[in-house]
Structures are given as structure tokens and as C-alpha cells.
Amino acid sequence: MYGDLDRPPLRQTALARALAADGWHVEVVEEVSSTNAVVADRARAGEPAGLVVVAEQQTAGRGRLDRSWVSPPRAGLTFSALLRPTLAPARWGWLPLLAGVAVARTLRDRADLDAVLKWPNDVLVDGRKVCGVLTEVADATAVVVGIGLNVTTRADELPHDQATSVGAAGGATTDRDTLLRAVLRQLTAVLAEDDPAASYRGLCSTIGQPVRLDLPAGRSVTGTADTVDDDGRLVVDGVAYAAGDVVHLRPTGG
Numbered sequence: 540m541y542g543d544l545d546r547p548p549l550r551q552t553a554l555a556r557a558l559a560a561d562g563w564h565v566e567v568v569e570e571v572s573s574t575n576a577v578v579a580d581r582a583r584a585g586e587p588a589g590l591v592v593v594a595e596q597q598t599a600g601r602g603r604l605d606r607s608w609v610s611p612p613r614a615g616l617t618f619s620a621l622l623r624p625t626l627a628p629a630r631w632g633w634l635p636l637l638a639g640v641a642v643a644r645t646l647r648d649r650a651d652l653d654a655v656l657k658w659p660n661d662v663l664v665d666g667r668k669v670c671g672v673l674t675e676v677a678d679a680t681a682v683v684v685g686i687g688l689n690v691t692t693r694a695d696e697l698p699h700d701q702a703t704s705v706g707a708a709g710g711a712t713t714d715r716d717t718l719l720r721a722v723l724r725q726l727t728a729v730l731a732e733d734d735p736a737a738s739y740r741g742l743c744s745t746i747g748q749p750v751r752l753d754l755p756a757g758r759s760v761t762g763t764a765d766t767v768d769d770d771g772r773l774v775v776d777g778v779a780y781a782a783g784d785v786v787h788l789r790p791t792g793g
């Protein structure tokens with residue numbers, strides 16, 4: 540399997556050239572604390588939409604619900620994109636969910652993996668997490684979409700046994716340039732759809748499942764996940780929840 544020396548660097552020049560036509564301005568950096576933090580600072584300094592900072596390594600990667608995101612150098616894709624959405628801010632809650640759609644579609648199309656979503660935006664393969672998304676609002680007009688995708692990460696490098704990587708799951712490609720280009724193109728496409736919520740629901744394996752939802756305040760609810768409503772909230776037994784950690788109580792294929 541892979542060691543650090545076998546992991547090729549990203550090809551900044553080719554990536555930047557290929558994605559410029561889609562409005563993405565890609566910068567590859569060797570090491571930063573957190574690409575979300577870097578892009579949020581740049582957003583507040585007036586950077587236009589389309590900036591993408593990709594780090595070969597993060598020293599303080601951030602996860603949802605105050606967790607961290609850890610990935611060995613060049614083993615994954617850790618990047619953040621700056622959006623200045625034309626959507627009303629009330630709809631910005633959909634952005635992380637749609638980033639999950641972009642990654643799941645990429646893994647299905649390019650890596651031939653049966654990738655699905657666990658609400659709100661974890662991407663799962665064989666029931667294990669391969670990708671997480673953290674969206675942060677930088678200011679009144681800017682949203683940072685941060686994506687962490689495990690690509691060649693070995694089982695002994697993954698943070699827990701419920702995590703996987705594209706390579707560990709048997710993906711047809713582990714070429715990070717290919718995957719990054721595809722994710723950003725899929726993100727552009729899903730953000731332009733008339734009914735992106737329908738695309739999300741079509742890939743969301745949580746819907747219809749018996750679940751436990753661990754709420755941020757420490758409480759949990761158990762029930763059936765009915766749907767994801769028009770505000771992106773998970774509806775469990777008729778009650779909508781905006782945030783939390785889902786546990787699927789029945790193992791799912793995806």
C-alpha cells in the first residue's frame with residue numbers, strides 16, 4: 540500500500556489551468572493550519588468567489604461539532620472553496636449538503652464506488668465515512684465550503700474503524716488531481732440545478748432509516764428519518780432538527 544514517498548504531490552499548474560474555465564482559482568499550498576481558516580481570512584479581506592485553497596497537509600484541520608480533521612500529508616484532499624452565493628442567506632444551510640452531493644457523485648462517476656450521504660453531509664462507502672464537509676460563514680456575503688476526502692489513507696492511518704478511504708474501499712482511481720477536478724465541477728453543476736434538494740434526497744441513505752440523532756445539547760432522539768425538509772433539516776418522526784450526529788441503526792450498503 541501507500542507510504543509518504545509513493546504519494547505524488549498535486550499538480551498545481553495543471554489543476555489551476557483546467558479549473559480556471561469553470562471560475563475556480565486553485566492554489567495548492569504545502570502546509571497550513573486549516574484551509575477553512577485561510578479562505579475565511581481571504582474572504583474577509585475581499586477575495587472574490589472561486590478561490591480554492593488545497594493543502595497537502597493541515598496542522599489544525601477542523602471538523603463539524605468542534606472535532607478535528609486529521610489526514611497524513613498527500614493522503615487525501617483537504618481543501619476549501621470560497622462561495623459568494625446568490626441564494627438568500629436563509630438557504631445557505633443547503634450548501635454543505637450540496638457539497639456532499641458533489642463528492643458522492645464524483646466517487647460514483649470516477650472511482651466507481653457506491654457512495655451515499657449520511658445526513659447532513661458525510662459521504663459513506665460501505666457504511667464507512669470517506670469524506671466530511673465543514674461549511675463556515677466568513678461574513679455577510681461569503682461562505683467557505685471545506686472538504687476533507689480520504690484518498691490513499693491506509694486502514695492504520697484512519698482515525699477510527701468507521702472511516703475509510705477511496706483506496707481502502709477499492710476505488711477505481713486514487714488520482715487526487717482527477718478527483719479534485721471532478722468534485723469542483725460537480726459542485727458548480729449541483730449549485731446551478733433547479734432542484735438540488737431532490738438530488739440530495741436521492742443520494743441520502745439516512746432517509747427511511749431507523750436512526751439515533753445525537754443533538755448538540757447532549758440529548759438524543761431515536762426514530763425513523765422521514766425526510767430532509769426544504770430547509771435541509773432532518774425530520775425524525777415528524778420533528779425537524781437542524782444539527783446533530785446521526786447513527787444509522789440498521790447497517791446500510793452505502
Ligand code: BTN
Nearest residue numbers: 573575600601602603671685687
Ligand atoms: C467533518 O467533521 O466531517 C468535517 C470535516 C471537514 C474537514 C475539511 S479538510 C479541509 C477543510 N479545512 C478544515 O479545517 N476543515 C475542512
